[in-house]
Amino acid sequence: MTASLETGFYVFVLATLLGLEVIRRVSPLLHTPLMSLTNAISAISLVGSIMLAGEQKSPLSTVLGSIAVAASMANVVGGFMITDRMLKMFKKAGPK
């Protein structure tokens, strides 16, 4: 096992644990925005897609990479926007 791979596993396990701890505390009130926000965050595959589309190592990889960039970008833009749109609606009972 290479050193980089080993670090990769550490990062994965620790990030999962941290994720479980942080997300456990999210109020059920906000579970739908939670899902759209994590959806936007997991569109981080944009990073891998950008490199693939930009490196142009083969026609196939450029085409597949570009489609992947478009698909992830749709999630980045759409995910953050709709999360914010939903959260804007949550209001506390104001003094009447």
Next chain:
Amino acid sequence: MSSILIAISYIAASVLFILSLKWLSAPTTARRGVRAGELGMLLAVVGALLHHGIVDYKWIAVAMVVGAAIGAPLAIWMPMTAVPQRTAISHAFGALAAALVGTAEYYLHTGSLSAFTMGALALETLLGFLTFTGSLMAFGKLQEILPTRPMTYLGQNVVNLALLAAALGIAGYLVVFPGEAWLFPIFAALSLAFGVLLILPIGGADMPTVIALLNAYAGLAAAAMGFVLDNKLLIIAGALDGSSGLILSIIMCRAMNRSFTNVLFGAFGQMQTALKVVERPVRSATAEEAAPILENATSVIIVPGYGLAVAQAQHKVRELHDALVKKGVTVRFAIHPVAGRMPGHMNVLLAEAEIPYDKLIEMEEINPDFSQTDVALVVGANDVTNPAARNDQGSPIYGMPILDVDRARAVMVIKRGMSPGFAGIDNELYYMDKTMMLFGDARSVVSDLAREVSGGR
């Protein structure tokens, strides 16, 4: 130099993503969480664009514009009732990206893949492709393009498991012999087919669980991509998404008292033809008769269910809420974890109707209060109020946590007719002496109630 900048931007992005989820924990800080997530994503994209291997930006730019043009309308004009569909389609997009990157990486490095990289790549493409078609299926069912009833056939589970086993077998073979490129398209096709077959037998009632599960898969696919590309930022973001999906699916399973295997292979909510409905008398009432009871109550708990969303009655419920509050009645809402079509969906629908979120109370918190409540008003909810879950050991829903509506001093149920809910069973609640049935479309009945309470036409 640029590699240091890239590293810094990726680390900053990872921190911002974690803070983003942390701030989402409460409504007061949640929007700050979105800002943090956006900033993190911006840094990540800048980092990726600085990557020295990139020789041409043309296609990146075109694809980003196309993606933004698809994503923005889906966010701006999507009605809140359709958020589950939007979520399903975005899981499909995310998974497609992971699967395509995996496929491209495979063909770029066919000969030189180490066993581990090939394993991660196989996992990435398997999860990516199956989540892609699975989410499209879920989208079709939620949008009601496809029938929402479970689709089952003889030997379905055997076929599904055989397909999965074949895909995993090929993946294992490719790990040992990564050069056998002719196997890869077969592997991809099997993964795509498995996604379709996996969702076929899932019924409407299980959609919240399945969406959460697909969310976890999409996250894991992104994390696997991180292993393939040796990119820690991808691993972290994917792990965060995976753990979120996992937590939500566990919560959903618990709220329905079912296991993962049961959700995936149980085909819950099939037409139960053997159902023998005994005709029993119920007490039916009109809005005119029900309104004075609500008006004279001290406390009312409204129990919203999926029927409310279908009838688009949330704004009328708000009018009723306002009219009752004006008469000095304490009104609260009892939210069951699986109310709506995805985790937390009902809260969003009620928040959209401008009902203050501190009136939306979770099941565990509000259940003890039902016995001190004058009227429990059930709008379009069924199985989650069925006392059989508590009392009848023979009931298919026995053990499922329910809202203790039957303990309120009086119960009103707004319902179209006497048809059973998702579980296909009768609800004892409707036959109790203190229960009044208000038959009709949820929207028009609630609207009538609101008008009556606020003093006639």
